[in-house]
Amino acid sequence: MADERPGSIDVLVVGAGPVGLTLAAELQRYGATCRIVDRAPQPTDKSKAVIVHARMLEHFDHLELEQTFLARGTMVHSVSFFVQSKRVAQLDFVGTDTRYPFVLCIPQDVTENILGTRLADVGVHVERSVEFLDFDQDDGGVTSRLRHPDGSIEEVRTRYLVGCDGSRSTVRDKAGITFEGLAYEEEWILADVQLETDFFVRDEASLFVELRHFLAVFPLPGDRWRLIAVRKVADPTEAAAPATVEEFETVLLKHTRRAVRVFDPIWITPFRIGHKQADRLRVGRVFIAGDAAHIHSQVGGQGMNTGLQDAINLGWKLALSVRGQAEPRLLDTYEEERLPVIRSVLWGTDLATRAFTLRRKVDQQTLNTLGRFAIGLLPVHDYLTRSISQVGINYRARGYTSPAPADGARQRQWGRRPRLVAQPGDHAPRAPHLKLLPDSPTIRLYDLLRHNGHTVVFLQGKRQTDLAGDAVVDFARELRDVFGDELHFIGVRLRDTWKASTFGFPLVHDVAAEMHKAYGATTPTVIVIRPDCYIAFRSAWQDRNTLAPFLSAYLLSTESTASLEPT
Template identity: 40%
Template structure:
């Protein structure tokens, strides 16, 4: 049987990508050059939008039971609290950030993937590929030096920041390396007075200090050191981490038993196109940025969820490629650009050194975060529930004068949101209270729709939602014609 998709790279993004495709019945191989999964905590937080998408595609309990929830992000300056961003106010079944080391996230994703009958093929490196518009020919090198040539309908580059596939496509990784060194420590802290359910940011005149709880007594410490002098960032010692904690933290905290100490610099880069012909870039292969806001891995995993259902419908012959697959680039490059600029802004604000600018920042911070709408916007932005696709080519018509969400907007899942199907096929979802409309739509498009509709999202309307939970189109009750046209436009005969 022809291989439909080859995924290169088994980091969190490649694992998500392969698991999504496998659960939709696509034939997929996933190869990885490293012998083992990472043992580093790297990306520490799964945000609510990622948890919602993970929940749609399988049981999420393996993640939620392994991690610990963070319910607020608190910015301190000296002895005062500049801002308390309460994450529990967002409209989501997961109103918190789930702190989970990336090593655990990858382990659980790999278990999910193997539950779909696919194993990661390790110690296999992608060397080169060519795309002749019909299929992709890829050359792999096994650990014994043997080379294997693989043909697949599609190739997906989840091969990280130094992506071989991005280089092979000749795409420029546009952006810069930010001036300045940062240090990171995964360490045990005694004497913490802030609750374990809070992420603490300290704005200090010497720079920023951030403490992320990982597990009881265990924290990620991140701090900036100012302008870099050495060609490469150095690895900090435990004593250096301790003196930063003493200087910038709340006092009387003692660091011990380091698990991981590292220095790093921030790159802010992104490719213009996430797709070229039959090859896609997903995750760090397509965009990298400051870890401020913890959006990197989440953005990459959400790229994979976005592409997964679209490519599955195409691979299964349910929909023609153009509209669906072109929308991946349009939707996700817009999100990537937004995340890049937000993370850059957060970093610049936290690391400013000029005392006058710091004083202004602190005063403005107090004022702005004193306003409830600003706090809500910050919480929705951080937790990624505000992500939407308002300019997507997949957005259909919206009947005027109705309340409820518009095309491109996320529909918050229900807390007890049960899937009506086994999830083995991407299906659109109807939200309506009018049985006649539903009967008509189910009669014509039963194969594309979840067989059970959900209640209307506002009086008088019918909502059609995409498999990833964003509104596709809205019609007026009694007039489902626009939804019929929308769904007909997705079918193969439409092109």
């Protein structure tokens, strides 16, 4: 069987783990057709990656899936660090600037079930027991060869190919992408079990760090716990011995100084870890994401979350490209934006892993001191919680983002503390208390971003000006005439000189000026928010004519079918 029609399917996604499922759902959401195949005959039944961080929950909120995730997971509001059974420090996520100030512990098989159900709801089903073999590409597309369960070979023609097929990625291998890194010497053991003890609490994760020993304990749904520990091995080249309940009871006794009964294991296994990174994420029309592009230590639960954000970054860009609304330059920004993030995650997880697997007594003493004092410092605490929850990830000064103005102009436009306000490349701040005019129901900014395009936001500015609503609407029409329905518009006012009757798009009242403060909108300001909720552009109103040239470097002109006339 063969499908040789160019572009009959826009994208072939190889791999139906969380990253592949998310990418396929994003493509379908933005109007691109796709197929998703996986060589495994059925979804995983293992918990595997069990942590979903705040940044991903924010995106699941955007997809209206967050309540499903929250109902099936366990919220962890803090992480405690123990040395010799005594708590020496605590990271508290409650103060993190997000709607989800916690870590959600949820088994990967549940995550895949939620995402797979969403995908099936929009008419895309995973094709299982289908093995990706190789591909050829040319200027017009990619021809991939797939082996079906009956042994037949299918050739499928698509515009793009994306490998989400794990650390042993065939797509990466066939694309000639280098995947290099190191393996850690330590052997690890993992178990999903029940515990009989009162040492741990259900809304807290516990990390035990001692010389040559490490134990992590996370709550899971259904009164279960995830245990991860370092195992001493005499010869790291020998095959790992099976992990046992008794081995974990010994580890728990050492770290908690009390007997803990471990029972009813549903998954218990030894494993080794390493950190590797692809040297690039794209070869022509072929891309890689998730574990196909990066693997690293499980410390901090960064792996799956980083892969999911790969998919979110890439999905809308591919969709715009296949819809004929993007310049080729837009796809280049996937690698430009994600590779620095991946490098940063690998650096951070490697540093943490080495800290948690100490070999020298002096290192233990240093860590104890850092744990007791440094984490207690507010800047250090905030940096760690923002890094772990991934709400601090940004694309400033790279990829599809406009440059920030020089320091002097920045201070004039953004106020006295310009470094604290949202900049191009940052994730759009929440602004949860807006009033939609004219009827004034309370609404969040993110509620107004639930569409498939870019959003141009006009902020009235804190300072009194004579900028009329008619001028804003005229400028929006000019943009719509060039870029069509890809652009959506929102007006944000502080004063009633802007009237809902003037605007042909949503106008909201910034009740406590929190959105103006978050965006540093001292004077009238223009913001562009990308489909992935990152800020692409900002300027003062008087510099608004720089917006169209900026967008033209990435987006193609299209015909509009919508009106901006007030209703």
